Amino acid sequence: MSPRKIRLSTTPTQEALDDLQLGDIVYLDGLMYTAREGVYKRALEEKANIPMELPRDSAANFHCSPAARINADGSFEMGAVTATASFRFSKWLPEWMEKSGAKLIIGKGGMSSKDYKSYFVPNGAIYLSTVGYGTGALLGRGVENVEAVHWNEELGLAQAMWVIRCKEMGPFIVASDKHGDCLFERENAKISQNFDKIYEGTRPATLKRYGETDDRSDEVI
Amino acid sequence: MIPIDIIQKTAETLMDKAAIEIPQDYLDGLQAAADVEDGDLSSFVLQAMLENYEAAKEDRRAMCGDTGTPRWYVKMGNDTRIEGGPIALEAALRRATANATNGVPLRPNRVHPLWRTDHNNNVGIGAPEIEYGYEPGGEWIDLITVHKGGLFGTDYRMLFPSDGIEGIRRFYLDSLIAFGKRGLACQPAIIGIGLGGCKDTCMVLGKRAACLRTVGSENSDPKIAQLEREFKELGNSIGMGAMGFVGKSMVVDCNIEVGYCHTGGMQMSVHAFCLSSRRAVARVFPDGRVEYRTDPDWFTDYQRRETVEWDAPAMEAAE
Numbered sequence: 001m002s003p004r005k006i007r008l009s010t011t012p013t014q015e016a017l018d019d020l021q022l023g024d025i026v027y028l029d030g031l032m033y034t035a036r037e038g039v040y041k042r043a044l045e046e047k048a049n050i051p052m053e054l055p056r057d058s059a060a061n062f063h064c065s066p067a068a069r070i071n072a073d074g075s076f077e078m079g080a081v082t083a084t085a086s087f088r089f090s091k092w093l094p095e096w097m098e099k100s101g102a103k104l105i106i107g108k109g110g111m112s113s114k115d116y117k118s119y120f121v122p123n124g125a126i127y128l129s130t131v132g133y134g135t136g137a138l139l140g141r142g143v144e145n146v147e148a149v150h151w152n153e154e155l156g157l158a159q160a161m162w163v164i165r166c167k168e169m170g171p172f173i174v175a176s177d178k179h180g181d182c183l184f185e186r187e188n189a190k191i192s193q194n195f196d197k198i199y200e201g202t203r204p205a206t207l208k209r210y211g212e213t214d215d216r217s218d219e220v221i
Numbered sequence: 222m223i224p225i226d227i228i229q230k231t232a233e234t235l236m237d238k239a240a241i242e243i244p245q246d247y248l249d250g251l252q253a254a255a256d257v258e259d260g261d262l263s264s265f266v267l268q269a270m271l272e273n274y275e276a277a278k279e280d281r282r283a284m285c286g287d288t289g290t291p292r293w294y295v296k297m298g299n300d301t302r303i304e305g306g307p308i309a310l311e312a313a314l315r316r317a318t319a320n321a322t323n324g325v326p327l328r329p330n331r332v333h334p335l336w337r338t339d340h341n342n343n344v345g346i347g348a349p350e351i352e353y354g355y356e357p358g359g360e361w362i363d364l365i366t367v368h369k370g371g372l373f374g375t376d377y378r379m380l381f382p383s384d385g386i387e388g389i390r391r392f393y394l395d396s397l398i399a400f401g402k403r404g405l406a407c408q409p410a411i412i413g414i415g416l417g418g419c420k421d422t423c424m425v426l427g428k429r430a431a432c433l434r435t436v437g438s439e440n441s442d443p444k445i446a447q448l449e450r451e452f453k454e455l456g457n458s459i460g461m462g463a464m465g466f467v468g469k470s471m472v473v474d475c476n477i478e479v480g481y482c483h484t485g486g487m488q489m490s491v492h493a494f495c496l497s498s499r500r501a502v503a504r505v506f507p508d509g510r511v512e513y514r515t516d517p518d519w520f521t522d523y524q525r526r527e528t529v530e531w532d533a534p535a536m537e538a539a540e
Binding site for chain 1: 240261262265266267269270272273274276277280282283284285286287288323325326327328329330332337338339341372373378379380381383384385387388390391392394398402403404405407455458459460461463464465466467495496497
C-alpha cells in the first residue's frame with residue numbers, strides 16, 4: 001500500500017492539521033523559516049525581537065540549515081536543504097511554540113510522544129519529518145525563492161534564520177498526529193519484537209562505561 | 222614535479238563531485254536494497270532517495286543539505302614531488318575546501334567547539350582533516366575527499382579477547398539499533414568496523430573501512446571477508462530499514478579493517494557512512510594529467526602489511 005499524499009499550506013487550518021495521519025506524505029506551499037539552536041537561544045534566552053511576523057507569515061518551523069551562500073550583490077544561492085535532528089531542541093520548543101504560534105515543526109527524527117502530548121497537542125501542532133534525511137536536492141527544488149536571511153551576522157550562515165518561499169516542497173512524512181501519537185515509536189515497538197532473536201548468542205560487554213549509568217556507585221566491571 | 226595549481230583545481234572539482242554525485246557502487250547497492258525492500262514506508266524512503274540522487278545530478282546541487290565535514294585523504298608514491306612541497310599542498314587543499322564551500326555551495330558546518338565561530342568556509346583549527354598514506358613506487362598523488370556526516374552512527378567499545386566474536390556481534394547490533402532508531406544514522410549505510418589498533422587507530426581504521434572502501438569490496442583476509450558478509454546479513458535481518466521504519470535495508474555493505482592491538486584487548490569501533498556517501502577521488506600525475514574515479518583503493522597490500530620489511534621487487538613485478 002503506498003502512502004497518502006497531501007498538499008498543505010505553511011499556515012494551515014486546524015482542520016487540515018487534524019486530518020493528518022501518521023505516515024502521510026506531505027508537500028508544503030508558502031513561507032517557512034529555519035530555526036535551530038542559535039535562533040532559539042537568541043530569541044528565547046537573549047530575548048531578541050523575532051524579525052518576522054509570526055504566525056501570520058508562517059507557522060512552519062524547519063529544523064534546518066541549508067547548503068547556501070549569500071552572493072556579493074546580496075542575493076542568495078540555495079542548493080540543498082536538509083533537516084537536522086530535532087530531539088535536541090525540546091528544551092526550547094514549548095516556549096517557542098507559545099511565542100511563534102508554530103503549527104508545523106519540520107525536522108529529522110521527530111520528538112517523543114511525551115513531547116507531542118505535552119505541548120504539540122495543546123497547541124494544535126504537528127511534526128513533519130524529512131524523508132531519508134538525505135533528500136536535500138528534492139527539497140531544494142521546492143524552494144521557489146529565498147526571501148530573507150536574519151541574524152546571519154550574529155549566528156553565521158548555518159545557524160541563521162532563513163526565510164524560504166516553498167512550492168510543493170517535499171516529501172515530508174507526518175510523524176505525529178492530533179492525539180500526540182508518534183510514528184517512530186510505533187515503528188520501534190514493532191521492530192523491538194525481533195530483538196531477542198537477533199541478539200541470541202551475543203555477549204554483553206565485559207567492561208561497562210560511566211555515562212551509560214548515572215549511578216556513580218556502580219563499578220565498570 | 223606535480224604543479225600545485227593543478228592540485229588545487231582538481232581538489233575543487235572533487236569537492237563538487239563528492240557533494241553532488243553519488244558513487245556508482247553505493248547507488249548499485251542501494252538499488253539492490255530497494256529491489257528487495259517490502260516495508261511500505263521504507264520502500265517509499267528508498268525510492269525518494271533514488272529520485273534525489275537524480276535531482277542532484279540534473280540540477281548540479283548538493284544531494285543533501287548537510288554536506289558533512291569535508292576531509293582529505295592524500296596518498297603519494299615513494300617518488301612523488303609536489304611543487305612547493307607539503308606546506309603548499311596543505312594550503313591548496315584548504316583553499317579548495319573554502320572555495321568549494323562557497324561555490325557549490327556546501328553548508329559551512331565547521332565551527333569552533335566552544336565559541337561556535339563559523340568562518341563560513343569549512344576551514345578552521347584542524348579542519349579540514351588531511352591524512353596521508355604512501356605506496357612504494359610511483360610519482361602520482363591521489364586526492365580523496367570524503368564528506369561524512371558528523372553526528373550519529375559512530376561508537377567505540379573496548380572489548381577483550383574473552384568477549385570473542387559474540388562480543389563483537391553484540392556491539393555491532395547495539396550500534397546499529399541505537400543509531401538506527403528514527404534513522405539517526407541515515408541508513409542504509411556503509412558500515413565500517415575497526416578492530417584492534419589502539420583507541421585512536423581503531424577509530425581511524427573503522428572510519429576508513431566505511432569511507433575508503435567501496436560497496437562490494439572484500440577484505441583480503443578470506444575469514445574477515447566471510448565475517449563482513451555475515452555482518453551485512455545480520456544487520457539487514459534486524460527488521461529495521463530506512464529512517465528506522467520496519468524494513469530490511471540497514472546495511473548497504475559492511476567493511477572490516479584490522480590492526481594489531483594490545484595482547485589483552487580487542488578494541489572495536491563502528492562507523493556509518495550514510496545515504497549520502499560522499500567520496501570522490503582523483504590521481505594527478507607529474508605531467509598534469511588527472512584521472513577521476515570513485516574508488517579510493519586505499520587498502521592495498523602495502524597498507525595492510527604485517528612484516529618488518531616490504532618486499533619491494535615483488536611489488537614492482539606485480540605492476
